[in-house]
Structure formats: C-alpha cells, structure tokens
Amino acid sequence: MTAFSVENENGIAVVTFDLPGEPVNKLTGDVMDEFGSLLSRLGEDGMVRGVVLISGKPDNFIAGADIEQFSRLRSAAEASALSREGQEIADRVAGFPKPFVVAIHGACLGGGFELALACHWRVISDSPKTQLGLPEVQLGILPGVGGTQRLPRLVGVRAALDMILAGKSERADKAYRLGMADEIVPESILRQTAIAAAERIVRNGPPRRAHKGGAQALFLDRTPIGRRIVYAQAEKQVRERTGGHYPAPLASIEAVKTGLERGLNAGLKEESRLFGELAMTDVSRNLVQIFFATTALKKDDGVPGAAALKVSPVRRLAMVGAGFMGAAIAGTAVLNAEVEARLKDADLPKVGKGIRGARRILDDRLKRRRLKQPKYEQLVALLSGAADYSGFLRADLVIEAVFEDLDVKRRVLAEVERETRDTAIFATNTSTIPIGSIAAGSARPEQVIGMHFFSPVEKMPLLEVIPHAGTSAETVVRAVRFGRKMGKTVIVVGDSPGFWVNRILLPYMNEAGILVREGVPIDLIDRTMTEYGFPVGPVTLLDEVGLDVGAKVAKVMHGAYGDRLEPSDALERMLADGRQGRKNGRGFYEYRDGKKAGPDASVYSLLGVTPQENTPAATVERRLLYAMLNEAAMAAHEGVIRTPRDGDIGAIFGIGYPAFRGGPLRTIDTLGPARVADTLRELAGIYGHRFRPSASLVAMADRGEKFYPE
Numbered sequence: 001m002t003a004f005s006v007e008n009e010n011g012i013a014v015v016t017f018d019l020p021g022e023p024v025n026k027l028t029g030d031v032m033d034e035f036g037s038l039l040s041r042l043g044e045d046g047m048v049r050g051v052v053l054i055s056g057k058p059d060n061f062i063a064g065a066d067i068e069q070f071s072r073l074r075s076a077a078e079a080s081a082l083s084r085e086g087q088e089i090a091d092r093v094a095g096f097p098k099p100f101v102v103a104i105h106g107a108c109l110g111g112g113f114e115l116a117l118a119c120h121w122r123v124i125s126d127s128p129k130t131q132l133g134l135p136e137v138q139l140g141i142l143p144g145v146g147g148t149q150r151l152p153r154l155v156g157v158r159a160a161l162d163m164i165l166a167g168k169s170e171r172a173d174k175a176y177r178l179g180m181a182d183e184i185v186p187e188s189i190l191r192q193t194a195i196a197a198a199e200r201i202v203r204n205g206p207p208r209r210a211h212k213g214g215a216q217a218l219f220l221d222r223t224p225i226g227r228r229i230v231y232a233q234a235e236k237q238v239r240e241r242t243g244g245h246y247p248a249p250l251a252s253i254e255a256v257k258t259g260l261e262r263g264l265n266a267g268l269k270e271e272s273r274l275f276g277e278l279a280m281t282d283v284s285r286n287l288v289q290i291f292f293a294t295t296a297l298k299k300d301d302g303v304p305g306a307a308a309l310k311v312s313p314v315r316r317l318a319m320v321g322a323g324f325m326g327a328a329i330a331g332t333a334v335l336n337a338e339v340e341a342r343l344k345d346a347d348l349p350k351v352g353k354g355i356r357g358a359r360r361i362l363d364d365r366l367k368r369r370r371l372k373q374p375k376y377e378q379l380v381a382l383l384s385g386a387a388d389y390s391g392f393l394r395a396d397l398v399i400e401a402v403f404e405d406l407d408v409k410r411r412v413l414a415e416v417e418r419e420t421r422d423t424a425i426f427a428t429n430t431s432t433i434p435i436g437s438i439a440a441g442s443a444r445p446e447q448v449i450g451m452h453f454f455s456p457v458e459k460m461p462l463l464e465v466i467p468h469a470g471t472s473a474e475t476v477v478r479a480v481r482f483g484r485k486m487g488k489t490v491i492v493v494g495d496s497p498g499f500w501v502n503r504i505l506l507p508y509m510n511e512a513g514i515l516v517r518e519g520v521p522i523d524l525i526d527r528t529m530t531e532y533g534f535p536v537g538p539v540t541l542l543d544e545v546g547l548d549v550g551a552k553v554a555k556v557m558h559g560a561y562g563d564r565l566e567p568s569d570a571l572e573r574m575l576a577d578g579r580q581g582r583k584n585g586r587g588f589y590e591y592r593d594g595k596k597a598g599p600d601a602s603v604y605s606l607l608g609v610t611p612q613e614n615t616p617a618a619t620v621e622r623r624l625l626y627a628m629l630n631e632a633a634m635a636a637h638e639g640v641i642r643t644p645r646d647g648d649i650g651a652i653f654g655i656g657y658p659a660f661r662g663g664p665l666r667t668i669d670t671l672g673p674a675r676v677a678d679t680l681r682e683l684a685g686i687y688g689h690r691f692r693p694s695a696s697l698v699a700m701a702d703r704g705e706k707f708y709p710e
C-alpha cells in the first residue's frame with residue numbers, strides 16, 4: 001500500500017495523503033506504519049529542509065482513526081497500545097528536526113486533527129467544507145493521539161474542554177479565531193501558502209504565537225487555581241448534561257487535568273490508559289454502532305436496487321398548509337436542500353404567517369453566523385406563496401400539512417392532483433392516518449407517500465418515509481433522497497397506525513397517564529425516565545406535544561390496536577378542565593411567563609387521587625420501559641421496520657431514546673429476550689394483560705435469538 005506520495009518542491013517535501021480505494025483518509029494501522037517509515041526517511045534526507053502534509057482527497061483531510069478497525073479491538077490493553085502508537089507518531093512529528101507544516105482542507109477530525117496539532121504550523125482553507133474537531137466522545141472514547149494534551153496547550157483549557165467534551169467541530173473561520181490554525185486562506189492557494197510557510201520557518205526559525213484572550217482568560221487558563229475552577233465547572237456541567245451515563249467526557253477532563261498539572265508525559269500516559277478503558281465499555285460499543293447505522297442510512301435509498309432506477313431529484317417543493325408544521329418544513333427545505341418552496345393556505349394572512357415562520361429558520365442561521373448575508377438573501381427569495389394553487393405546476397413534490405382529518409386530506413389530494421404535473425409526488429405529513437386510505441381516491445396512487453416529520457422540524461434529525469401498498473419504488477427513492485437533502489436521517493417504515501415512532505411511543509405515554517391516574521407523582525415519573533437517559537420525561541413530553549394532540553393520537557391507536565392500548569381517562573379529564581399543555585400554559589406542569597415551573601399540584605385533586613410519594617422509581621421505570629420494549633418487539637416482528645438498525649435509529653433520533661443504550665431493540669438484546677419476556681409476564685400478572693409479552697417475542701426467546709445476531 002502506498003497512501004503517501006512525496007514531491008520535492010525546492011527542498012520542501014510535499015507529502016500527499018490519499019488512501020487508495022477509500023472515500024476518506026483515515027488512520028489505519030498500515031497507514032501509521034507507512035507514515036512512521038516516511039518520517040524516518042524525510043528526517044534523514046539531506047535534500048529535504050521542511051515538510052508539508054496535505055490531503056489528496058477532494059474535500060477531506062483526515063476523518064480520524066479507522067472506526068471499523070477500532071471497533072474490532074478486544075481488550076483495554078490492545079486499545080491503549082494503539083493509542084500509544086499513535087501518540088508516538090505524533091510525538092515524532094512534534095519533535096521533527098525540520099519545519100513540519102500541515103495544509104488542511106475538508107474534514108479534519110479525531111486522530112487527523114490530533115496529528116495536525118502536533119505539526120509546527122497549521123494552514124487551513126476558508127471553505128465551508130473545512131472543519132476541525134475532536135468527535136471522539138460521540139463514540140464513547142476520548143482523543144487518544146495526544147488531543148487532550150496539545151489542544152489545551154494551544155487554545156487554552158476552556159476552549160479545549162468546550163470542544164472535547166461536546167465532541168463538536170468548528171468551521172474554518174471560528175477555528176482560526178480560536179487559535180487552532182495559524183493561517184486561513186482560499187483553497188486555491190492552500191498548498192502554496194503551506195510551502196511558503198515551511199520556507200519561512202526554514203529561514204527565520206520557529207514562529208511565535210501570541211496568546212489570545214484577556215486577563216481573565218490568562219487567569220483561568222494559565223494558573224493552577226484558575227484551572228481548578230475550570231475543571232470543577234466542567235465536571236459539574238458534564239454531570240448535569242449526561243446524568244453520569246457517559247463516562248468519556250469525565251475521563252477527558254481527567255486526562256486534560258493530568259497533563260496540565262503533572263506534565264505532558266504523565267498526561268499522555270493517562271490519556272492512553274483511559275482510552276483503553278473507554279474503548280471496552282458498552283456505551284462506546286453502542287455509540288459506534290450508531291455511527292455505522294447513520295452512515296449506512298446516508299446511502300440507503302429505501303428500496304432494493306434503487307441505484308438502477310431512473311429518478312429525477314426534487315427541485316421544487318410546494319406545501320399545502322402554511323401552519324406551524326408546514327412553515328417549518330418549507331423553511332428547513334429551503335435552508336438545507338436549497339429548493340424553491342411555495343406555500344398555500346386558505347387566505348393570504350395565513351400564507352404570510354407561514355412564510356414568516358419559514359424565514360425565521362433562516363434568520364436564526366444568519367444570526368448565529370451559519371449563513372452569510374448574500375446566501376441568506378438568495379435563500380429567502382426561494383420562499384413564496386399564494387391563497388390558491390398558482391405555482392403548483394412547477395412543483396416536483398407537494399407536501400400536505402393540513403388538519404388531521406381523512407376527508408380534508410383526500411380533498412386536498414384531489415385538488416393537488418388537478419393542479420400539478422402528472423409526475424409530481426404527493427406526500428402527506430400525517431402522524432395517524434394510514435397512507436393507503438388517503439391514497440384510496442387518488443388518480444396516481446403510485447405517487448402518494450407519507451413523509452412524517454417531527455417537531456421542531458428544523459431541529460429533529462429524523463424523517464419517517466411511509467410508502468403504502470401501491471407506492472412505486474421511484475416515489476420512495478425520490479422522497480428518501482429529498483429527505484436526506486433536507487438534512488434528515490431517513491427510515492422507511494410500514495403503513496400501519498402510528499408507523500414506527502408513534503407506535504412504540506404510545507404505550508409508553510399511555511403508561512405514564514395510567515401512573516399519574518394512580519397518583520404517582522408527576523415529577524417522580526419524569527425524573528425516573530430522565531435518569532434512565534431520556535432528554536425529557538413522558539409527562540413533560542405530553543405537555544410539550546399538547547394534551548389535545550396526545551388524546552387524539554391515543555384514541556386512534558386504541559381504535560387500531562384494541563385493549564392493549566387503552567388509555568386512562570387522565571388526558572380527557574385534563575382537557576375537560578381546559579388544559580392543553582404548554583401551548584395554553586396549563587398542563588401537568590405550571591407555566592410562568594412561558595417557562596415551565598414545577599408540577600401543578602391541583603392535577604391530583606382534579607384526577608381525584610392522593611400523591612403516592614413512596615412509589616419506588618424502579619417500578620415506574622419498569623412499567624414505562626417495558627411498555628415500549630414490548631411494542632417495539634411486536635412492531636419489529638410485524639415488519640413495520642426493515643431492520644433493527646432502522647428501529648433503533650428511529651427511537652434514538654425520533655424520541656430521544658438514550659443513545660448509549662443503543663435503542664430499544666438493542667436494549668432487549670442486552671437484557672436478553674427471555675428475561676424481557678419473563679419480566680413482562682410478571683408485570684402482566686400485577687398490572688394486567690397490556691403487559692403480556694407478544695407471541696413473537698416469546699418465540700424469539702424460545703429460539704434463543706436476538707435482534708442483532710452476534
């Protein structure tokens with residue numbers, strides 16, 4: 001293998017990294033070996049006075065260590081050794097006897113960024129494709145090639161922790177501002193600039209870097225007392241954010257601290273030791289699986305043989321319904337897919353409100369400097385609307401986001417079919433109505449499909465695409481690809497009530513209602529599930545979604561699946577008392593000035609119960625969790641999802657199922673299907689038949705199978 005090629009430019013060796021046969025550069029064992037020998041050669045070569053490292057890939061510098069290789073590690077010792085080998089290479093770069101400059105364009109992540117940090121001078125391109133970061137904690141590990149040591153020394157402990165603990169990456173201009181790069185230039189002169197920098201250092205000796213930041217920064221970053229404050233604050237924040245479920249951020253703080261307080265060598269040693277430990281945790285294994293699942297979904301068009309189909313991309317979108325959902329879908333489409341979006345609603349004031357709503361998403365990006373003014377203006381111009389169907393003839397895709405009512409949706413479909421070209425797709429953003437029944441009266445049912453977005457659309461990463469029995473493969477592919485262009489992770493799911501996400505969410509929400517109805521304290525229920533790892537508890541979620549919406553979905557699901565999904569009367573009673581949740585400031589919680597306050601104590605008397613303060617959290621957790629697990633297993637076996645992977649990603653991205661647990665189906669595997677079935681039987685014995693394990697789960701347990709074969 002030759003991943004590196006060298007050209008000598010007047011004494012500067014330009015080393016181009018281009019891993020053969022791969023879309024991105026990554027640091028495999030072989031790559032590191034080859035790079036190591038190259039360093040020896042360049043060090044000894046009398047014709048070489050300085051080195052420039054650059055990538056041969058169009059828009060990628062180095063994506064980090066090879067995650068595939070990393071996921072095959074079997075022991076902490078093996079993982080630590082790998083980290084130490086990487087550190088040694090980085091040390092050799094840092095101590096290289098000749099100027100070593102790096103030229104970065106594209107993603108420079110993980111081990112790739114750590115290698116860059118060891119170089120003597122960093123030049124980056126100002127392209128939006130360029131991003132520098134240490135995403136390791138998102139894989140449940142920490143930067144293991146000296147990143148926890150060199151980044152804080154370069155940019156200060158606060159900026160470094162900010163990045164490492166969130167696993168985030170920075171775009172070129174911000175990375176430069178923070179001091180992660182020494183020069184920022186247009187891509188077209190990146191290579192020459194790096195060569196010139198190497199020559200300059202050969203001539204003038206090592207450059208000095210001015211420290212950025214004021215007196216407070218100096219105090220906090222540069223004194224042991226100041227840093228102690230920073231570590232303590234960071235630890236507190238991490239504990240609050242992760243509930244102690246994610247060990248990697250805390251370990252990162254430990255590695256940074258050791259290095260800054262006890263020296264580089266001690267720090268590197270601690271870094272590789274912790275790296276080894278973290279690599280073996282279930283948390284890391286689950287997060288790595290999620291990485292693989294999301295990258296696989298980026299290429300999955302939802303039907304077998306999609307590559308052979310002839311489908312044209314969606315260039316123009318039209319929306320029917322410019323309400324909250326419609327506006328957010330249009331705004332997100334314009335922002336990410338850069339398509340024209342035409343909004344239609346019943347009257348012009350509604351249309352105007354919708355366009356303003358869509359524009360707010362763009363305004364927000366402009367404010368946060370994620371969009372530049374000219375681009376912003378160009379995007380705003382893509383939004384238009386009317387109170388009739390004018391402009392719909394141009395649309396390739398029409399998304400309907402009107403009132404949840406079958407007759408209304410059918411009427412809209414008929415109108416849209418009259419007003420659009422016969423190649424246009426009609427997608428409905430229903431959350432409860434079967435796509436097949438909406439399509440029943442369609443003139444072109446093969447072009448009718450469901451696209452179920454989650455609110456807030458601009459933030460939620462998931463999209464469910466739902467073909468009905470008569471949807472064509474081409475329509476599926478067009479919808480999936482467009483969803484991806486909108487920035488979503490897309491799963492294709494079956495056309496049965498609740499599809500996937502609401503199907504598994506509903507029994508969980510129902511159980512929360514039943515618990516409240518028994519007098520189990522609202523905050524106990526919510527706290528139990530946030531401690532399990534959900535971002536919010538089920539009762540808070542009910543308030544957020546709206547009790548009217550929740551009750552309606554519950555009714556539909558009860559009708560579809562019968563007794564098992566019978567809701568308590570908690571929501572009906574709340575609604576009768578005029579409580580709709582956050583939107584009208586009255587729900588299970590109190591709201592003051594639009595902010596959620598504590599649980600509303602009057603709920604208990606409204607429901608005629610006394611708070612059961614002594615309910616064990618373990619009981620609450622089991623009832624809520626197992627309601628979801630049982631439904632997930634059942635729906636998976638019915639074929640609602642194509643693979644367990646889709647199901648777990650849907651749960652994590654759609655409802656915030658704790659990522660470190662890998663998803664509900666992964667949880668069943670971890671607990672063991674037989675144990676899950678036993679617990680469900682036990683729960684059914686106490687609380688009733690709604691907990692009876694599904695026949696398919698029992699059969700699976702009997703056969704000793706799992707969702708993910710080992």
Ligand code: T1G
Binds near residue numbers: 023065067136141147
């Ligand atoms: N390892 C293995 N494969 C990788 C990879 C990696 N680091 N990065 C990308 N790929 C594959 C990906 O699976 C896909 O494969 C193809 O490249 C294109 O990716 C010691 C241990 C770089 C921003 O977490 O964020 O360094 O499907 O479709 O949208 O401290 O990939 O074609 O076969 O995603 O243009 C830390 C993860 C590693 C970066 C490109 N690094 N990658 O996005 O393309 S841990 C990461 C990304 C580490 C050290 C530690 C993105 C990208 P295939 P893609 P993209």
